[in-house]
Amino acid sequence: MSKLNLANTLKTLVSSAFLFLGAMTVLPAQAQQAQQVLKITAIPDESPTELARKAGPLVKYLEQRLGMKVEFTPVSDYAAAVETLANKQVDMAWFGGFTFVQAQQRSGGKVVPLVQREEDTKFRSVFITSDPAIKTLADLKGKTLSFGSQSSTSGHLMPRSFLLEAKIDPEKDLKRVAYSGAHDATIAAVAAGKVDVGALNISVWEKFVLDKKVDPAKVHVIFTTPTYYDYNWTVHADMPAALKEKITKAFLDLAPNTAEGKAILDLQRATRFVPTKAENYKGIETAARSAGLLK
Structure with missing residues (x-):
């Protein structure tokens, strides 16, 4: 084989190797993206059948809006809901005000409340x-x-x-x-x-x-009772900012003047969702400490 042909052959082999390695790098990333799942849960404040009934249409709506699979995973008790989010076993949880405060403490401040029902501002x-x-x-x-x-x-x-x-x-x-x-x-x-x-x-x-x-x-x-702040949808602080924004917008866009929006809001017992923040739950934290329920 001439030196020229040998050089061309080696050049082809090296190019093929780089293409193969590139494919090996890209394909897993594409597969990972395709398999990406948003895992959500909720405190079991009602029967399992009622929680599942409320979650179904919301899960479907979020899948459409986020362009990713959404899975609702029930938990056995309130403490489990706190632990699963704090440990990043789920990405988002429906908390009451007190369970949010517990999750904030348990995670070292690594949880963020995104939205709550308008009703939760005066629960x-x-x-x-x-x-x-x-x-x-x-x-x-x-x-x-x-x-x-x-x-x-x-x-x-x-x-x-x-x-x-x-x-x-x-x-x-x-x-x-x-x-x-x-x-x-x-x-x-x-x-x-x-x-x-x-x-x-x-x-x-x-x-x-x-x-x-x-x-x-x-x-x-x-x-x-007098009013207080209560329930919210909370995510782990490590969630990418872009996904937090998409989730927040999906909830804020739910409107009672559309069939889908009305069905979901009715199931959630909400007129609409509004933004919320951790500071809203300082009163809950104070009440918990005063009652000896939070150390």
Whole structure:
């Protein structure tokens, strides 16, 4: 073989090697991009079937808007929701105000709240009973009470905070304190007479009344709390800024004047989503520390 032909052959082999190595570099990146998944979860403040029903249309909408697969992964309890986001096992979580504060503490400040429902800027809790003799918070003394989950903002932390403001110490002044684990379970416990009073999220209560799942003539509200900031969608701080922006815009673009928007907002019990920030939850953090629920 002539020196010229040998040189051309070597040149071709080197070029082919570089092309092969380039393909090896590009293809995995393309495959990784194609397989990219946004994993989301939510605190289990309602039954698993209800959470799945609410998540379905939202997941589909986010997939369309973000151009990536979205997976909803249920968790067993509130603490698990905090841990999965703090440890980056999921990318986004639906938190209550208190679980956001817990996640912020657990992650060393590495979580960011993006949006909340407009209703969450002025959220409230209710105390309900089936006993006609119980008319005010003062009447709770010596009675049995069920909160929701111990980590629930609207089902425990804020109701407890307002009880303490009313000079009622649940552990000292009540006959028994129970934790149902979820708002719908609290309603069921009160309706069945298992406890005298229940404290829960006003949104779930109003939905149960609207759907005729509870008779307000038999189970009624005795106290509605003042307003406070509550639920939000939170992401890990390490999420790329561009993806945070796309997620935020997708939520803010949900509008009740479109069929899809109305369906999703109705399921989320929202009129619309609005931006939020960590500073909104300083009051929740203060209440948690005052109640001895956060160290």
